[in-house]
Amino acid sequence: MSYTQTTEEEKQARLFYEENGYWISPVVFNAEEVEALRKAHDRIWNHDFDGDAYPLTEWFPDPNKPDRLRKIDNGWWINDEMYNAVTSRKLGKLAANLMNTSEVRLWYDQAIYKPGTGKGETSVGNVGWHQDWVYWQCTNTSNLVTAWVALQDTDLSNGCMQVIPGSHKWGLLNSDGFFNTELEAVRKQMEVEEKPWREEPLILKAGQVSFHHALTIHGSRQNFSNDPRLSIVAHYIPHGTAYKRVQNVDNIRLLGPRPKEGDLFDNQYFPLAYSASEE
Ligand SMILES: [Fe+2]
Structure with missing residues (x-):
């Protein structure tokens, strides 16, 4: 079943996304919801978890180096506010429209904390240029979308995300750059001849969401402010996403024991965020 667009706005959003590889939504989370998610961040970094589990992975470096990026994967396992946000129908429906699919499941999520460093020049909190699908090649499609939720007004002054518009049409490039903080070096690995490298900052108000193609x-x-830049990130898969056998892809851990080629990612570990049949 294909997703049927219902409004002119949805159609325009999808056209923009298909052309540019990203799209910025109106405000999705109101001030109260943003505040609740900011509190969720505090609890996560203090290891105050809901329930008995742990996140899938935690990248929370040496406490003596507080200017480094912090990240966990699968906050929904351990924090109720995150669970509600990343599986919310309002995010799922926006993702469904962009992926042009009838059903959206959560692939996994992240909470990301980029510390404020003040004005001094440093690259330690940078996130290197990368394509998310480098890490996700065990899916049978690259039609995945990432939703990045701003939990404060976010622009270049506090290290907003930047995209290279149109680069989703360049194919999968040979770079694994997330943790490489030297962006110019990574750019040299990723540039494609005759394709324009234009860096577009994704400027968001608190509660707005940017979406980008895998x-x-x-x-x-760098976050030049004195406050941390907080976000939650949800990665989504379209209907019919199945396991494809590849080597050395970290996210195979999400599949549990002994996955077989063609197995659908349609179980409780990939919760439903949207289904057109519930309209
Ligand atoms: Fe990413």
Whole structure:
């Protein structure tokens, strides 16, 4: 079943996304919801978890180096506010429109904390240029979308995400750059001859969401403010996404024991965020 667009706005959003590889939504989360998610961040970094589990992975470096990026994967396992946000129908429906699909499941999520560093020049909190699908080649499609939720007004002054518009049409490039903080070096690995490298900052109000395609090159630079830049990130898969056998892809851990080629990612570990049949 294909997704049927219902409004002119949805059609325009999808056309923009298909052309540019990203799209910025109106405000999705109101001030109260943003505040609740900011509190969720505090609890996560203090290891105050809901229930008995742990996140899938945690990248929370040496406490003696507080200017480094912090990240967890699958906050929905351990925080109720995150669970509600990343499986919310309002995010799922926007993702469904962009992926042109009838059903959206959560692939996994992240909470990301980019510390404020003040004015001094440093690259330690940067996120290197990368394409998300580098990490997700065990899916039988690259039609995945990432939703990046701003939990404060976010622009270049506090290290907003930047995308290279149109780069989702360049194919999968040979770079694994997320943790490489030297963006110019990564750019040299990823540039494609005769394709324009234009860096577009994704400027968001608190509660707005940017969406990008799994092949869109993106990264971020320094947070020059004195406050952390907080976000939650939800990665979504369209209906019919199945396991494809590849070597050395980290996310195979999400599949559990002994996955077989063609197995659908349609179980409780990939919760439903949207189904057109519930309209
Ligand atoms: Fe990414």
